[in-house]
Amino acid sequence: SSSRWSLYSQLSGQQSHLLEEHDTMNALEILTQSVSELVDPVISKHEAERLSSKRLLEAYEDEPSLLGQMYILHELIKKHGENYTASFDGITEDVLIDKVKEIYALAGTKKDWSAVRYSASLLGKQVDSLSPSITAMVVRDKEVTIGVFNCKEFVINEPLPPSELKEIIFNICFEHDVFECVLQQEYFAQT
Numbered sequence: 001s002s003s004r005w006s007l008y009s010q011l012s013g014q015q016s017h018l019l020e021e022h023d024t025m026n027a028l029e030i031l032t033q034s035v036s037e038l039v040d041p042v043i044s045k046h047e048a049e050r051l052s053s054k055r056l057l058e059a060y061e062d063e064p065s066l067l068g069q070m071y072i073l074h075e076l077i078k079k080h081g082e083n084y085t086a087s088f089d090g091i092t093e094d095v096l097i098d099k100v101k102e103i104y105a106l107a108g109t110k111k112d113w114s115a116v117r118y119s120a121s122l123l124g125k126q127v128d129s130l131s132p133s134i135t136a137m138v139v140r141d142k143e144v145t146i147g148v149f150n151c152k153e154f155v156i157n158e159p160l161p162p163s164e165l166k167e168i169i170f171n172i173c174f175e176h177d178v179f180e181c182v183l184q185q186e187y188f189a190q191t
Helices: 002-010 013-020 024-037 045-050 053-062 066-080 096-110 113-122 130-138 162-173 178-190
Strands: 085-087 093-095 144-147 153-156
Touching: 045 066, 053 066, 053 085, 066 096, 066 113, 093 096, 096 113, 113 178, 130 144, 130 162, 130 178, 144 162, 144 178, 153 162, 162 178
Parallel strands: none
Antiparallel strands: 085 093, 144 153
């Protein structure tokens, strides 16, 4: 049931419009199609953290989920660095960061938003409208707090350049929750 709600929340505007109108035939078809395209990771982030590099490469071959593949790539990057070269198919060598870029692009086309956000964080992506959005709040005498609940926080009370905002977000959020780096940018860019 929770996976259906998660799936429902990932449907595009046109698809959710169909669901709102209770067009059950089309909704069921869309739901079935979406379920077959988006699968849950076989490996969890915590499981990936405990595996050796050799086991991670083996697990990558069997991982059907783009998000699960991102968990594996993240662990390999933590162990070896983003420019480490590895063989994922036993034949060709790939640079880890290039695999992350490949999954980022593929996840976008498949609308796998969890994988998009995770890979965007690993790639250090920044929302273009972040600095203007935060500046607009600050000049109206608002304070903006960036951080992870019950962890580090940073209060912004003056306009900051985009590069400094990116540094603050990634320094504070990344070690606690990779997703937060992108989610907070999305939130503030829409505010």
